[in-house]
Amino acid sequence: MTDAASTHHVAEAGLAFADHLPALQVLLPLLGAPLCFLLRKEAIASAFTVAISFACLAISMTLLGQTMDGQIIVYEFGGWPRPFGIEYRIDITNALVLVVVSLVAAVVFAAGTGQARRAIPVGREYLFYSAALLCLTGLLGVTITGDVFNVFVFLEISSLSSYILIALGRERRALMAAFTYLVMGTIGATFLLIGIGLMYQMTGTLNMVDMAERLEAVSDTRTILVAVSFVVVGISTKLAVFPLHQWLPNAYSEAPPIVSAFLAATATKVAYYLLIRFSLGLFGAALVFEKIGVDALLMPLSVLAMFVGSIAAIYQTDFKRLLAYSSIAQVGYMTLGLSLASEAGVAAGLIHLFNHALMKGALFLVAACVTWRMGATKIAMMRGLGQRMPLTMAALVAAGLALVGVPGTAGFVSKWALVSAALEQDQLFLAFLIMGSSILAVVYIWRLVEVVYFAEPDGEIEKKEAPLRLLIPTWILAGMTIWFGLFSGFSVEVAEAAAKQLFLGLAGGA
């Protein structure tokens, strides 16, 4: 009651600071990127980047708090109402994704300050921070905006900066990985642009709410059918849905580990949000699932991704590459949730989005610690690391168990939600497949644990942990995978509220 009264008051005053939080969410990192470029000095630029990412985290937490009761925040740029102006539109779903992105950014950038120094020629570090902030801008922008063309522009901002970040990898293969990602990413984004164009052609608007209202009337036309396929394929390329995943293993394994940690935990998550937003919010479940049957295509592809990704992960000889293949499998779990086309399924997908961001962020930060100590992440090199870096390797076990889905970890919560969503539709076989692929995760995590704890280490055992500025962020994320496994109330509640709101449709929630 008091809340509603105060927001009303703020709207009247017009200039209150809290009113501009949605704009600041994107503007802070956007303005920070060129400022970083001007700051030059590594120490100042890194402190500045970390400060901005923490400010973004604070803003996104506030926004999530404001939207939790189902209220939708609409921010009109320059005071121009839709359809003339661009508006930012925040409901529970994108507030959740904003929190995930800015949380991972804050933790990983804080860990990255020392890493950047090793990966980049001395004196050029400020460029790394500029690119990182631009990437954050793009990811937050894609998530927050309520304008479909804006989505494309922000998507390209985040993609272009992530190609730069990946190309910073130490080996020359990183260049080729970034190039392949650039080719596939640009084709994917252009597909999305074609889809958006066709949608605009039929509706005459770019605003998501207006578009959703007008799309219903024209959903029978061939133009919209073509638009759905372009949009779904375009976003799936960015999301690395099974047959479109080829860019991912190389990009994540060749990039500097800190960049892998950031991108693996955020980029695919934002793409998943986009897929949900376009399929449920814009086209509507009736068109996408009942008429076109995207779910019938997405479900087998998700199951294939779960198995192909996990089996490929078992055979990898490099820790980061193993994690990258496991990401493909985990994306499969998320898209499987969407393909169930039910509230419970989408909620499970969103829970997994949140949990997987924490687990993969933690695991790639462990990879960063290993790189710091050993210089590379070959699994053969990790022999006996359990004695050499006990705290780091304990984080590996914690996040690894979460990846498997052991009870008491975050991974269990999302797999439980996914299995119950499948059983709700009497898909017993599907529930069986989900558990089957989890067993494959046991195999590749066990391979790591075996090497780390039970293999004879080469040479003398010297106990030396990664520096604290790397170890603390790793444990923050690893600790959160346990925390949200034991106290899953928050993530489950938010995801269920978000799924409920999504099925009301964009206009229905307003």
Add this chain to the structure above:
Amino acid sequence: MIGDLASHFLTHWNYLGCITLMMIGLYIAISRGNLVKKIMGINIFQASVILLYVSMGKVAGGTAPILMEGRPEVVYSNPLPHVLMLTAIVVGVASTALGLALVVRIKEAYETVEEDEIVALDRAEDEKDFAALSREEAAEGGVG
């Protein structure tokens, strides 16, 4: 019937051109092994999208969208798709520049811009690593 079809195609010639360019661009990007050609293919692909948007902004008989007062009968073209394409052109230029910059770095690192040669170089490196690894293991086995 055939006349209908022909007139249908003739009145939509701009879309036909756009789809042709789209397919050419996509084909080049996928099929060519030369990295510079791949970038050029993507360029053509993006240009076709610009044509698609500009086509949808065209209104039959429409003129440039500059308001003429006292002439309510004048029909204007839709300026919005054109404006969107200005942004898309900027994005296209940025990705082309970044792609070509990466090609320069790849050329410096591998001394070639042919994808198959780069793959072969990487594979040779892998095999060397693998051979070293199995030699090591064999040596260990011998000792044990």
